[in-house]
Amino acid sequence: MTIPHTVPVAVVGAGPYGLAVAAHLTGRGVRPRVLGVPMESWRTRMPAGMFLKSLPRASSISDPAGRYRLADFRAASGLPPVGDCYAVPLDEFVRYGEWFQRACVPEVERAAVVGIERVRDGFRLTLDTGEVFGARAVVLAGGFPPYARVPEVLRPLVEAGLASHTADHADLAKFGGRRVAVIGAGQSALESAALLHEAGAEPVLVARTGELLFGEPPASEDPADRPWPVRLAKPGSPLGPGWSFTAFSRATGAFRTLPDATRARLVRTVLGPAGGWWLRERLEGRFPVLTGHELLTAERTGGDGGPDGGDGGVRLGLRGTTPELEVDHVLAATGYRVDVGRLDYLSPELRGTVDRRNGGAPRLSAGFESSVPGLHFAGLSAADTFGPLMRFVCGTGFAARRISRSVAAGPAGSR
């Protein structure tokens, strides 16, 4: 197969991980071709009005010199410095990411990769523009959207517009005046329910857990101001205070050496469902919360459906003290499950060849390379290998350093 033009490496995705990897590759003298719309997931897959749960100091995208942190963006924009008690608004973070992109990765091409196949010396990529080109290495940094998980019982309702995943919405205000069941107990469920309520909708939160959990407000703006016994008992880390979080943040490379089952359990349970401390007052006593309730069935009532749900509704069957609930829409805040099989831009041959573990996550080398030489995965896809840090922006430094080193050391970097 003849490929018109071959580049050393293509980075698929221009969110925090794609941008960080591209910046570090450039820093090592390897010029990547970067495809994707900068910060698209944050603009189109998260609800307007959202705040970041991560602290400002844990919300910086990594560049090789550490000169383009969130704090640097705020300073450059004439905004005052902030500490741990400041919740970063979504729109500020999007502006920060776009500022980072303009400064560190100006060459981003706003195109989508629609096909990746393996060829003799690397990969053949097809863009939505119709362009075809070759790359000796590929870094997949396509983020969380392809992995959105909707409970089986809700799937038939999705097509009818009566159920959706939180990742389908950038604006929850469109549900104003409607009854919406929000399924889940994590940050996304809690914040979506609060935003729905504030937009004039009637949310009902349905959670399996016996009680809703919220983080503790930070004891001070600067962790260094905390008394030393507190710092010793619960050292600060980008993932939060505590020794286990410190281990996941500092010994990230060691996570990979744990047995498959242990890694799967830790990925599932560490940083389990809980809302940011600042969400508590926006929820408690404001709308019905059905804790200890499990979703069993979901059936359509009335109306003829259609893409916007028509005038029909949904009857939910629950295990719990409220066995039935009638709503206009069901919002699944039920998280994400990594499965390479869901990356439909990978050729069937590639999807079938990548060695997978724990339900479909790629098995990765210390340099984030999959079992297919030259094919790297960044971000959420790497959480099964490197642990919870990969679910957050604070993991971009670790990932980008390792990936750029691995790519530069391979055939791509040596040319």
Ligand SMILES: Cc1cc2nc3c(=O)[nH]c(=O)nc-3n(C[C@H](O)[C@H](O)[C@H](O)COP(=O)(O)OP(=O)(O)OC[C@H]3O[C@@H](n4cnc5c(N)ncnc54)[C@H](O)[C@@H]3O)c2cc1C
């Ligand atoms: C509701 C919500 C709240 C969150 N809050 C926080 C938080 O407070 N702090 C935190 O650290 N993390 C948070 N996260 C996690 C956050 O999503 C990740 O930390 C971060 O987005 C990972 O960056 P990424 O680059 O891997 O993926 P993404 O940000 O998803 O970026 C993926 C990029 O790839 C592009 N892309 C995808 N497919 C293709 C393709 N085929 N061709 C070209 N481009 C493609 C997309 O357009 C996008 O630009 C949150 C997640 C959710 C869902």
